[in-house]
Structures are given as C-alpha cells and as structure tokens.
Amino acid sequence: xxxxxxxxxxxxxPEETFRNRRFFMKSAIWAGxxxxxxxxxRTFSPRPEVKNTGAAxxxxxxxxxxxxxxxxxxxxxxxxxxxxxxxxxxxxDKSEVAAKAKDFVTHPWSxxxxxxxxxxxxxxxTDLLKFESVERxxxxxxxxxxxxxxxxxxxPLSKLLNQVExxxxxxxxxxxxxxxxxxxxxxxxxxxxLPYVEGLRLDxxxxxxxxxxxxxxxxxxPNQNGxxxxxxxxxxYGFKSIKSVVKITLMxxxxxxxxxLANPGEYGFYSNVNPKVDHPRWSQAHExxxxxxxxxxxxxxxxxxxxxANLYKGMDLSVDF
Amino acid sequence: xxxxxxxxxxxxxxxxNGLLPxxxxxxDGWRGRLGANPVxxxxxxxxxxxxxxLILTLLVxxxxxxxxxxxxxxxxxxxxxxxxxxxxxxxxTYLAYDRDWQLQTVMGDVYKRPFIAIGMFSFLLMVPLAVTxxxxxxxxxxGPRWAQLHRLTYYITIGGVLHYWIIVKSDVTYPFxxxxxxxxxxGWRVVASIKKARGAAPRAS
Numbered sequence: 001x002x003x004x005x006x007x008x009x010x011x012x013x014p015e016e017t018f019r020n021r022r023f024f025m026k027s028a029i030w031a032g033x034x035x036x037x038x039x040x041x042r043t044f045s046p047r048p049e050v051k052n053t054g055a056a057x058x059x060x061x062x063x064x065x066x067x068x069x070x071x072x073x074x075x076x077x078x079x080x081x082x083x084x085x086x087x088x089x090x091x092x093d094k095s096e097v098a099a100k101a102k103d104f105v106t107h108p109w110s111x112x113x114x115x116x117x118x119x120x121x122x123x124x125x126t127d128l129l130k131f132e133s134v135e136r137x138x139x140x141x142x143x144x145x146x147x148x149x150x151x152x153x154x155x156p157l158s159k160l161l162n163q164v165e166x167x168x169x170x171x172x173x174x175x176x177x178x179x180x181x182x183x184x185x186x187x188x189x190x191x192x193x194l195p196y197v198e199g200l201r202l203d204x205x206x207x208x209x210x211x212x213x214x215x216x217x218x219x220x221x222p223n224q225n226g227x228x229x230x231x232x233x234x235x236x237y238g239f240k241s242i243k244s245v246v247k248i249t250l251m252x253x254x255x256x257x258x259x260x261l262a263n264p265g266e267y268g269f270y271s272n273v274n275p276k277v278d279h280p281r282w283s284q285a286h287e288x289x290x291x292x293x294x295x296x297x298x299x300x301x302x303x304x305x306x307x308x309a310n311l312y313k314g315m316d317l318s319v320d321f
Numbered sequence: 322x323x324x325x326x327x328x329x330x331x332x333x334x335x336x337x338n339g340l341l342p343x344x345x346x347x348x349d350g351w352r353g354r355l356g357a358n359p360v361x362x363x364x365x366x367x368x369x370x371x372x373x374x375l376i377l378t379l380l381v382x383x384x385x386x387x388x389x390x391x392x393x394x395x396x397x398x399x400x401x402x403x404x405x406x407x408x409x410x411x412x413x414t415y416l417a418y419d420r421d422w423q424l425q426t427v428m429g430d431v432y433k434r435p436f437i438a439i440g441m442f443s444f445l446l447m448v449p450l451a452v453t454x455x456x457x458x459x460x461x462x463x464g465p466r467w468a469q470l471h472r473l474t475y476y477i478t479i480g481g482v483l484h485y486w487i488i489v490k491s492d493v494t495y496p497f498x499x500x501x502x503x504x505x506x507x508g509w510r511v512v513a514s515i516k517k518a519r520g521a522a523p524r525a526s
Contacts, residue, residue, distance in 0.1 A: 033334060034338070047354075144490070189494050263491075293359075
C-alpha cells in the first residue's frame with residue numbers, strides 16, 4: 001500500500017492558489033446573490049416605458065358641456081395614464097398591462113350594435129371615427145381607491161344609439177369586451193369570468209357625459225387603455241367604463257355585469273362613485289390621486305353630481321350601490 | 322476554512338441581500354421610479370418581503386434535516402429580524418398613507434376590515450419574537466421555552482398568507498403560491514414529528 005502520509009509536494013495546492021480560489025468563489029457568490037436579489041426585485045418593480053404612438057384625431061370644440069375640474073386638479077401624465085391600467089385580460093398587475101397588451105391586434109375591428117333597436121348595425125372602426133370627436137377631460141375614479149384626470153377623445157354614446165333607434169321597450173344597454181385567449185394568455189389567471197361584460201340603464205347610456213372614447217391626449221387609444229374603442233362613464237367607478245368594446249345590445253332588463261357576477265356583495269350594477277357607501281373591504285371616502293402622495297376626499301358622483309344626480313332621484317344608493 | 326464553517330461570510334451575505342430590496346426601493350423612490358402609485362407598490366413590496374423572510378426562516382429546519390446544512394441555523398435570527406423589519410415598514414406605510422397618521426382610526430379599521438385585523442394581529446405576534454431574539458433572552462427563557470415561544474412563527478406566517486389572500490381582488494396566483502410553500506413547510510414538520518413519535522413508539526408499546 002502506498003504511504004499516504006507523504007504526499008509529493010507537486011500535489012499540494014500552494015497556499016496562494018488556495019486563497020485565490022477561495023477569493024474567486026466568494027466573489028462569485030457575492031456577485032451571483034446580488035444579481036439574483038436585485039433581479040428578483042426588478043422583476044416585480046414597476047417599469048412602465050410608454051410612448052404615445054397613436055394616430056392624431058381631429059376634435060371640435062364644444063362650449064356647452066360643463067366638465068370643469070377643481071382649481072387644484074391637474075391632468076395626469078401620459079405615462080401615468082398609459083402605464084398603470086386595470087385590464088385583467090392581459091395582466092392583473094397594473095404596471096404590466098402596457099407591455100402585455102403591446103401586440104394586441106385592433107385592426108380590423110367592428111362593433112355589433114343590436115338587440116331592441118329599429119336598425120341593428122355593425123360599425124367598423126372607420127365608421128366610429130366618422131363621428132364628430134370632442135375632447136373631454138374627466139376625473140377617473142377606480143374602485144380600488146386611486147384616481148386620475150384623463151383627457152379623453154371620443155363622442156357621446158347617445159349619438160351612436162340614436163343612429164340605431166332604440167325601441168320603446170329598451171330600458172338597458174349591455175356591453176361586451178373582445179376576448180381571445182390566444183391574444184390574452186394571462187387571462188387564465190384573472191380570476192373573473194370572461195368575456196368582460198358591463199351594462200348601463202338606457203338613460204345613463206344616453207346621458208351627454210357618457211362617452212365612447214377612441215383616444216386620449218389627442219391620439220388614438222393605446223392598447224392598454226382599451227383600444228380601439230371603450231366606454232367612459234365618469235361618475236361611476238372605473239370598471240364600469242368597459243374597454244375594447246365589440247358588442248352593444250339594447251335590452252329590456254338589467255344585464256349581468258362581470259364584477260357583480262364575481263362578487264355580488266362587493267360590486268353592484270350601478271357602482272356610482274359614492275364616498276358614503278364603502279366597499280366591504282375598504283373605505284371609499286378618500287382617494288389617492290395618481291401623482292400625489294396624500295389623499296383627497298372622494299366627491300359624490302365623482303364630482304359630476306350637478307349633471308347626474310337627477311338620474312337617481314328617489315333611489316337608496318346604499319341599496320342600489 | 323470550508324464554506325459551511327465561514328460564519329462571518331454567511332452573515333455578511335445574508336445581511337447584504339436582506340437589506341438590498343429596501344435599498345433598491347429607497348433608490349427607486351428617490352429617483353421617482355416607483356411607478357404611477359408608489360404607495361401601493363411600497364405597501365405590496367414590504368408585505369411580500371415580510372412573507373418571503375418568514376418563509377425563509379421556516380426553510381432553515383427542513384434544509385438542515387434533509388441536507389445537513391447546519392450552518393444555516395446561525396443565520397436564522399437574521400432572517401427572522403428581516404421579516405420583522407419589513408413587517409414594520411409595511412405597518413408604517415399603512416399608518417402613514419392609508420391612515421394619514423390618524424392613529425385613532427386604526428382600531429375602527431381593524432374592527433371593520435378582517436384582513437387588517439389578521440395582518441395587525443400577525444404583526445403584533447412578531448414583536449415578542451423580535452424582543453426575545455437576543456442571546457441574553459434565549460438564556461433567560463431557556464432553550465425549550467424559547468423554542469416553544471418561537472413556534473408562533475407558524476401562526477404568524479399563516480396569518481400573513483391569509484392577510485394577502487383576502488385583500489387580492491380576484492387573481493390569487495401569488496397568495497396561492499405562498500400558501501402552497503407554507504403548506505409544504507408545515508406539512509414536512511407534521512410528517513417529521515409523526516416519524517419521530519413512531520421511531521420512539523416501539524419501545525413504549
């Protein structure tokens with residue numbers, strides 16, 4: 001047997017090499033762990049890089065509609081508006097939606113308008129862009145407790161509804177969002193049934209403040225904001241303003257709506273912005289305006305009480321929330 | 322010195338990587354790069370980091386028993402203190418921005434919102450564990466009693482995962498992930514204790 005106690009000096013690692021190896025190992029562990037920790041943080045931290053690449057939309061001035069903001073209210077930046085979105089078909093992470101919706105195909109597009117109407121009709125995108133566009137700067141209040149001020153471009157929904165001539169039996173309007181799991185693979189994690197559906201009472205839909213928006217900041221809508229056409233109902237929580245609409249149906253009863261189907265105790269059909277009716281899990285008395293650190297009081301009907309309060313005369317808004 | 326004996330290196334490594342997310346949040350905050358809703362992001366990030374460190378403390382025992390990585394035990398206190406640190410940051414974010422420092426409204430909020438109550442209760446349970454984390458306190462309490470007290474970590478982590486699960490609007494992917502990991506870690510302990518009891522049983526019967 002070989003005597004192991006006398007290892008030839010050629011097989012002993014010189015001390016310097018041993019130390020160098022150790023130093024190299026430690027450096028590698030330092031670098032690896034730092035990159036892993038920082039990388040993990042970066043994966044989850046918001047990085048919205050958005051540019052307004054839409055096509056310009058010509059608008060006409062409309063001196064008659066009063067939608068004035070408070071003196072202390074500023075319009076939100078395009079980055080805020082297009083970089084922080086609730087669009088569960090693409091992602092439930094608001095700062096991820098812009099990236100996930102980047103390749104969403106919105107051309108060609110058509111909106112099928114039917115149900116209880118005299119003249120059912122399918123509008124394609126060019127038809128919609130033929131409506132005289134206006135710019136409306138509205139407050140936008142999300143049910144989650146944050147808000148923005150957004151300069152929409154679009155036209156009153158009433159103009160489109162008038163063209164199809166609702167029958168006298170029609171009392172409500174149902175809306176549906178485009179849905180294609182191939183284009184929206186992450187929608188399987190949304191936790192809500194899709195396609196997304198929403199609804200309004202006919203008088204709400206015909207109200208001059210209710211808009212079909214085709215753009216913001218003077219250009220066509222970014223995908224993440226509901227391109228190519230979405231609803232905007234400024235006195236209701238944001239989820240009522242359904243995105244990427246493909247179907248509008250006049251009905252004689254209240255249509256089902258996605259969030260009240262998902263959780264009827266928390267989300268009602270009306271969902272008017274109301275500081276006095278809390279969400280079961282959080283208060284609605286205040287909101288955080290994106291771009292501000294403090295909170296500001298939430299206004300009744302999101303500040304549009306003067307224009308819309310008469311729609312709900314005699315109703316108990318804590319019952320019909 | 323072998324890797325597993327280099328306690329000083331482990332300490333530095335864990336200390337640095339534990340603090341790194343907090344430093345990155347501060348840098349991003351300083352540069353205005355926390356997205357459109359910084360308060361929401363910081364609240365969520367500190368909450369998730371609390372859960373991550375709680376889970377890491379619960380990983381130590383299984384890794385020691387399965388792989389013999391006993392060197393991890395010396396770093397467990399640091400992991401636990403990081404859980405407390407991020408939990409405290411989470412609570413302060415809530416008090417500062419959700420409550421606007423109106424501390425008298427906190428009790429009402431706890432009463433009204435079950436998820437706040439669960440979160441608050443879990444945080445309060447962390448306080449005695451942080452206080453008794455020093456060597457002097459371990460000596461004072463005695464090993465078995467100290468260990469028994471620190472088993473509260475199980476309930477704190479269950480509370481934390483529940484707190485996360487309830488606040489999510491509809492997409493429970495992340496809370497579900499934490500729940501599965503926690504279930505595996507607690508399940509391993511149940512199985513290990515049954516095996517241990519069985520191992521001792523034949524002599525008794």
